[in-house]
Amino acid sequence: MRFTKFTLNRFDMVLIMQSIQGVGISLKHQHFQEFMNHKPDVPWLEIHTENFFSQASTSSKYLAKIRQDYPISAHCVGMSLGSAAINCPIREQHLHHIKSTVEWLQPGLISDHLSWSVSQGGHYLPDLLPIPLTEEAFTIVANNIKQAQDILQRQILVENPSSYLTYVDSPITEWQFLSSLAEETGCGLLLDVNNIYVSAHNHHFDSLTYLNNMPLSAVKEIHLAGFSTEIVEGKELYIDTHGHRVCDDVWLLYEQVIKRFGALPTLIEWDTNIPDLAVLLEEKSKAEAIITKVESIEKSSLIANTVNGQS
Template sequence: MVGVGLRSPHILPILDQRPDIGWLEIHSENYFNPHSTAREQLRAITEHYPISCHGIGLSLGSADPLDTQHLKQLKHLVDEVNPIAVSDHLSWSSVDGQFFNDLLPLPYTEEALTNFCHKVEQVQDYLGREFLVENPSSYLSFSHSAIPEWEFLHEVQQRTGCGLLLDFNNIYVSSFNHGFDCQQYIKALNPNAVKEIHLAGFTVKEFEQGEIWIDTHSRPVSKPVWLLYQLWIRQHGAVPTLIEWDLDIPELDVLLAEAHKATTIITQEAHYGQITQP
């Protein structure tokens, strides 16, 4: 089942056209206000499409306690929408109650691991359901990180029983920025814990010191990311897959065409006898 990220320019076209798409993913925080126009539109959309709630504001890696108001609003949304998945990131974004508009990387230490797992357990207990954690894209790392990111993420899943949201573009971008092997990362994770996959495009930025790859979600999925995805589908089977596009948002048909590519890969691998079509 393949879906696309629901962004504001596409809300009315989706309601009007009812395109043939498996599901839609929202940024949870955009729909917290139960009396907003966005929430009303979401109610209309849920009559026709399954929804996934993807958050950016829980700041699970912060030393701050969880924001109880944020959790309350998220639970209200989840209880109303009954999404197929609820997720957030392996990151942090707050200090002493002050929030940054970014998903910042964690120091991969045992202390940070214990803190992160505790937060995930709190969220799952409060929501009364499984929660998914997404692997991040990152552009710097901490010199005192003692655990590779893939092992850190694996341990989070093992200790909390949460699911994983596997973002292949994030893996590919970070592999260049930090010099690790994509397959080493992917093979370290439990494939049975992967409940959702994200695919997106990235941007190459050139500087005097060299180049850096940035997860901008502003262009089509790159060929290497498609190849990573195809190999994973061949080895492990299909799970709900999302096309993300957040900047320079194109016409809806462009997103649907990207989603069709993912559907084609799933169908082709099923025909090769590698998987059972969901």
């Protein structure tokens, strides 16, 4: 089966992106009531799409009310974009569940990961598993992205994963792989800064080299999160747990991201050890302060250059 490259005219893209701006946070059921009662000052919220497949569920009923006041971004974990399973009914069924959710939720952005979770036998594995970065894998992932965009009739964003192992046969760098996917399929990219930091530590590459090789026009959203550490075979391994505050080094890396890509929609992502809402709002304020700092420096530099040019 052939799938087409997804195209979105500039006007439609502007309309979609208008609703998702600034620094948002993950929406968790622990905070539903606070959003209902107090409407905290947050530009937008992101949900895990799979948690809202049933529109009749209690969670979906809360979300239907909350979305009246907040733009929503839909982050998926089950598209299995890296799956090599052919004619897999369970994967296609999952995509149609996502489509149904997207139709009533009307999210500003839709995203999933560069990973796989569906086996050839049609079994779903409860994790985001890594793929080999080869030409063969590229063709598989590109076709899966095109299929997802055909079904959803929306552009999807593909997120760079956190990584704890690499395949012996992976001749393509991750940034080359993702850049080529955006060019081939018309998808956008979701840049997870914490994942870059975690993977750079685990696999000994330079985070800034990764950032500087990502295409400016393809990156549409940024994620920030915390990680934990474990000692494995005598070595410290960083684990992307989404259960802690953003670390200082990731904040520094985020500043470089804003300098390169501009003030793209940014998410404070938190999925485990859910804290009080106030903690997420504090992290949101830190991200906003970095954006303000970078924009202020750039404005001052522009003014200085203009004055010098007139001298």
